[in-house]
Amino acid sequence: MATIFDVAKKAGVSKSTVSRAINSNGYVSKESKKKILKAASELNYSPSILARQFRKQSTKKIGFVVKTYYPAVGELLSCSADVFKRHGYNVTVYFTKSKDEETFILESFKLHTLDALFFVANRNDWSYIAQYAQYGPIVTWRRTDHREIYSSYIDHYPLYQNILQYVYDKYGEVNIGHVLNSPEKNNTKARLRAIDEFQQSHPQANNSWKVFFPEQGHAGRDAAMDLLHLADRPDVVIVYSDYVAAEFIATLRDQGMEVPKDIKVFGFDNSDFGKFMNMSTVDTQLAMQSKNLSNRIISTLEKTEFEALTIEPQLVIRKSC
């Protein structure tokens, strides 16, 4: 491996001139530059990325922090990797199994191993994570109000209102079940608020069946099995993600129920699962959310202007509800 020194020697200049030439940074005469480029290509020189990282204390890497894998993660990842790549950044993916693992990532962020952090899901409190914002941009699609952390979330409150209204307009004051994420999540709180208000203004409705699942894996199956044991089964069930809704429907069908005949199901996020299962859902425009987040990181890092694309979620009506 040729080093910058070899190139300098061959071109008859100093290391610094080579550095300037290679990085097009500072003054270098035309002829020097030509000589240097020639020498470099003859020696098949390419700068040591590791040395550069060390020297600059920056890796051009973005940490993408995930708890567990589920389909939306892949979409988020591929969209943002795309944006990052366009600006010369790479993505390192972390699946955190514990708080400590996440803390470890934060610590190595502090040590400049990562230039920014993209949280798909967090294990520590946001207030804890926010302390690390001094070392570089931290963003998330989760709903948080820490101003050190850029959060591009969708307000689930009006969205859930829309869904409830849609159900009411179509089916009247029926029994609506809710499959929700963990109750401490802000999105879940927003939904519960919408449900409460709806219940207030529609006293004949029944919104009593609510189940909570922090993880998407098997949530749909478990929710379905739970529902089947109910004496008074809901007419409509709203589920917090298409993936969970898909498993929910599949399990119900397996158990001899028909969707939408026996029970109607409304999903959330308009993923391929919803599409293929012909499911009514809401398009939360994941790709755009992801782009906003990554662009925000890039503009902070490169000190350029940032303007968020406005996202307008839409109900997508299909056959399941």
Next chain:
Amino acid sequence: MATIFDVAKKAGVSKSTVSRAINSNGYVSKESKKKILKAASELNYSPSILARQFRKQSTKKIGFVVKTYYPAVGELLSCSADVFKRHGYNVTVYFTKSKDEETFILESFKLHTLDALFFVANRNDWSYIAQYAQYGPIVTWRRTDHREIYSSYIDHYPLYQNILQYVYDKYGEVNIGHVLNSPEKNNTKARLRAIDEFQQSHPQANNSWKVFFPEQGHAGRDAAMDLLHLADRPDVVIVYSDYVAAEFIATLRDQGMEVPKDIKVFGFDNSDFGKFMNMSTVDTQLAMQSKNLSNRIISTLEKTEFEALTIEPQLVIRKSC
């Protein structure tokens, strides 16, 4: 940020002793070690990862190389990230949009930016990629016979034979359609061979409808639309992935056809899409494949023994076929 020097000063020893103590490498007296650890924790010292990477010319990072995102990628990624993490390695994901981008990754692999390469999909020829195997382990789940590259593939030839036999046993010599990946892929070749042989021994069968899609996006929709224009529609269609099969079925249903009544569909890979769509498919045990590959990387890197888990794909019979 405290450096190794600060710790050395505080503990009253030299940098080298601190280094030895921290890395439990070489002789350090019990008392020295105690002093050093104490000083380190008081100073809240943690070694600079960047300096260490630079010095050791190794990053403890595995490059995970993908062309485009599709659901199996996520599963492969999360499984292997898991194995890697257990051994202190991280995963950097690259979505290559062109040959050049892939070459760029290969070049930075050469520069020790990555300790190993995991190819989900390649853009350069294997023979080209194999040249880089001197810089570290390269593995793939694609079928290749370059001995520099570890390939843990599943032979689709007997598998496809099994599917064809299953269809024959159940439905007789019917019209079978095939939705395949690109014809130059080894897996596709293996399948075509199985189809040919089957056709030879079952002259009454019809295997004439074959369509090829290199990318999974919209393949199912396009295949379905193509099929609908056929004068002589297949009774059974075998599709190269559950994801594509799911979109295929969804499109057919959208167009008023019933599965399995009007047409039977057989998927491939036993993903959640297959599960939720109640699809007959074959379980290719992606998770185990992924583990084999990552374990192979680790054992090469850490110079430990490697033994591959044997994978036995199984037909999974559900409702669609």
Next chain:
DNA sequence: ATGAAAGCGCTAACAA
């Protein structure tokens, strides 16, 4: 068991 010292390859402040 410990320390001194060299050096990994690069960038950037400063001097010329």
Next chain:
DNA sequence: TTGTTAGCGCTTTCAT
């Protein structure tokens, strides 16, 4: 416009 020089923080060889 160019060169000199001083590190960045760590590991490792060699001498003690």
